[in-house]
Amino acid sequence: MKFDTPATTNPIDQLKVVGQPVDRIDGPLKTTGTAPYAYERHAAAPDAAYGYVVGATIAKGRILGIDQRAAEAAPGVLAIVTAKNAGKLGKGEKNIARLLAGPNVEHYHQAVALVVAETFEQARSAAQLLQVRYESAEGKFDLAKAREAGAKTIDKDQKVGDFASGYAAAQVQHDQTYSTPDQSHAMMEPHATTAAWRGERLTLWTSSQMVDWAVSDLAKTLGIPKERVHLMSPYIGGGFGGKLFLRADALLAALGARLAQRPVKVALQRPLMANNTVHRPATIQRIRLGAKASGELTAIAHESWSGNLPGGDPEEATQQTQFLYAGAHRLTGTRLAVLDLPEGNSMRAPGEAPGMMALEIAMDEMAERLKMDPIEFRVINDTQVDPAKPERRFSTRRLVECLRTGAERFGWAERSAQPASRREGNAWIGIGMAAAFRNNLVMKSGARVLLDGRGSVTVQTDMTDIGTGSYTIIAQTAAEMMGVPLERVKVELGDSSFPVSAGSGGQWGANSSTAGVYAACVKLREAVVQRAGLPADAEFADGMVRAGGKSLSLAEIAGDKGFSVADSIEFGDLDKRYQQSTFGAHFVEVAVDAYTAEVRVRRMLAVCAAGRILNPKSARSQVLGAMTMGVGGALMEHLEVDKRRGFFVNHDLAGYEVPVHADIPHLEVMFLDETDPVSSPMKAKGVGELGLCGVGAAVANAIYNATGVRVRDYPITLDKLI
Numbered sequence: 001m002k003f004d005t006p007a008t009t010n011p012i013d014q015l016k017v018v019g020q021p022v023d024r025i026d027g028p029l030k031t032t033g034t035a036p037y038a039y040e041r042h043a044a045a046p047d048a049a050y051g052y053v054v055g056a057t058i059a060k061g062r063i064l065g066i067d068q069r070a071a072e073a074a075p076g077v078l079a080i081v082t083a084k085n086a087g088k089l090g091k092g093e094k095n096i097a098r099l100l101a102g103p104n105v106e107h108y109h110q111a112v113a114l115v116v117a118e119t120f121e122q123a124r125s126a127a128q129l130l131q132v133r134y135e136s137a138e139g140k141f142d143l144a145k146a147r148e149a150g151a152k153t154i155d156k157d158q159k160v161g162d163f164a165s166g167y168a169a170a171q172v173q174h175d176q177t178y179s180t181p182d183q184s185h186a187m188m189e190p191h192a193t194t195a196a197w198r199g200e201r202l203t204l205w206t207s208s209q210m211v212d213w214a215v216s217d218l219a220k221t222l223g224i225p226k227e228r229v230h231l232m233s234p235y236i237g238g239g240f241g242g243k244l245f246l247r248a249d250a251l252l253a254a255l256g257a258r259l260a261q262r263p264v265k266v267a268l269q270r271p272l273m274a275n276n277t278v279h280r281p282a283t284i285q286r287i288r289l290g291a292k293a294s295g296e297l298t299a300i301a302h303e304s305w306s307g308n309l310p311g312g313d314p315e316e317a318t319q320q321t322q323f324l325y326a327g328a329h330r331l332t333g334t335r336l337a338v339l340d341l342p343e344g345n346s347m348r349a350p351g352e353a354p355g356m357m358a359l360e361i362a363m364d365e366m367a368e369r370l371k372m373d374p375i376e377f378r379v380i381n382d383t384q385v386d387p388a389k390p391e392r393r394f395s396t397r398r399l400v401e402c403l404r405t406g407a408e409r410f411g412w413a414e415r416s417a418q419p420a421s422r423r424e425g426n427a428w429i430g431i432g433m434a435a436a437f438r439n440n441l442v443m444k445s446g447a448r449v450l451l452d453g454r455g456s457v458t459v460q461t462d463m464t465d466i467g468t469g470s471y472t473i474i475a476q477t478a479a480e481m482m483g484v485p486l487e488r489v490k491v492e493l494g495d496s497s498f499p500v501s502a503g504s505g506g507q508w509g510a511n512s513s514t515a516g517v518y519a520a521c522v523k524l525r526e527a528v529v530q531r532a533g534l535p536a537d538a539e540f541a542d543g544m545v546r547a548g549g550k551s552l553s554l555a556e557i558a559g560d561k562g563f564s565v566a567d568s569i570e571f572g573d574l575d576k577r578y579q580q581s582t583f584g585a586h587f588v589e590v591a592v593d594a595y596t597a598e599v600r601v602r603r604m605l606a607v608c609a610a611g612r613i614l615n616p617k618s619a620r621s622q623v624l625g626a627m628t629m630g631v632g633g634a635l636m637e638h639l640e641v642d643k644r645r646g647f648f649v650n651h652d653l654a655g656y657e658v659p660v661h662a663d664i665p666h667l668e669v670m671f672l673d674e675t676d677p678v679s680s681p682m683k684a685k686g687v688g689e690l691g692l693c694g695v696g697a698a699v700a701n702a703i704y705n706a707t708g709v710r711v712r713d714y715p716i717t718l719d720k721l722i
């Protein structure tokens, strides 16, 4: 099905099942520990051996040799994979650095070997006996220095009007530089794979957000046809973008299984993950704002510097600045410096998450210069059209309503504009806010739907559920479309033998994958009425199909054998006419200890306008998780770079801090009642990343309101406040 005109009324609009806050259907499996994750495929691969990954201890250079005699002789060792015996390896499209080093080393903890043994402990113990000799080369690890030395401009700067003269003429100006650190996805389940060969066919149980990308890149790397790879990723313990692409666990498990002639399981050790896989690159962002004394923005410039390995991309931290506020004269641009740190790539809301951390502080600072309320300042600079192309309207844009609704709900009117003016005991109290913005992406997505002789529906798609609720919203979609109760729908996900879906990334998963299921169900409905000899407008409800006094059950129509159809949704060029984005507002109250500068978040509110909310319960959970991550980004998360040796020092969950329950107070989430007919027949958009964008700045703005100390360098740790 091609989607190229705005959606009209369709069966989803009944909202009998879609839009209901139903419990996650995979919830009991997960909470009872019975959902089999990639490392737990004991039944499918009972004879699996264990692989242990050895990471490079230099950031850049060459492997001179590996003495593996002692490791080979160690108890239980079955095989040792290195670049020497791995065969000729190709390279996937999505990885920048190779997943197995040799002879060149491109970054610290790049895998240099996999030791396979009968038990995990034997593999780990033998791995310590490998003697790897390196020749180190000079590397570049310091973003600030690289920026001074001159970084490359990536793509062309987006220019509207004439920023330089617009800024020079502005009555009020603001020019500041902000920085965000490298961040680690730090998801709960590590990257993990169980791999087994049967002849020339490879089966993997892995933890991947994008099944088809993983299959393609694995086949390319191994140099085998894609058809010989069967990959399953039905349960995923979090990803946040760190599992968008094939990683070393999957490749090395496949190579280890081939060499050991046994199924092999590999989980990246936690201390390896930060440097072996990807991270969100640090940014330095310069923002210049020019406004009339009335508060109307006239000039906006946002430039962002980030680093990556050769061939990598910059963090697109200026994305939102092209769309969020009006202003005649504009300049946005990303600059890339080559660094030899591990590969930078997508982490939850890549671009906007760090971009909003800077822009939404700058907006507050400008409001203060203008002596305006920060919300009023944002409201008067709202735009309903793409500022660069005024003929392109936003499909929906209710930023102002989010701001106003949140202000009312949070009690914004009680805030004192004067910083450090509210004290309770030893604590300075402040409240702050920020707008939320994240673009809405759509991706082609397919599904197969089967109707069986009992009138039950099964949906099969390679879509993944990374803890987001995909199983549930897909079941809701099929139930609504086919007129059956939720219990009569079975959803099977994350299997490369199923139709290719949008996968989970860029907050496009919910809308795109359910739209694919919608498309398949439209086809199934057509097949059903045709078989039953009913008109096309027959009603599907209560497991029955009815038209003109005739009523047949789905079970009868399916017959004993049942049948299936498949289709996909393909998105046309509606985005030429409409800008699709999601909007919101974040509100935060903090208490800052007057003596220790310890920051405690006291309450938070997010108001989101993100199209139809397919399941308010799972969507709320997504936003709660995002707000929590935002607090981490504001106050804790920071991969510390060793600038001499080129690696992230705090590479485990003891050193890389994320919020725990004690850090998170009462959180409230509100959704505006909205449908977006431009986004898909579901009229939904993404919300899981929107919930993060702006949180950091809202915390920073609350801290400023509490203390009068303005920190522009994340995370806002107490040393920066004293």
Ligand code: MOS
Residues within 6 Å of the ligand: 209, 239, 240, 241, 242, 244, 346, 347, 348, 349, 350, 504, 505, 506, 507
């Ligand atoms: Mo998201 S960073 O595209 O999983």
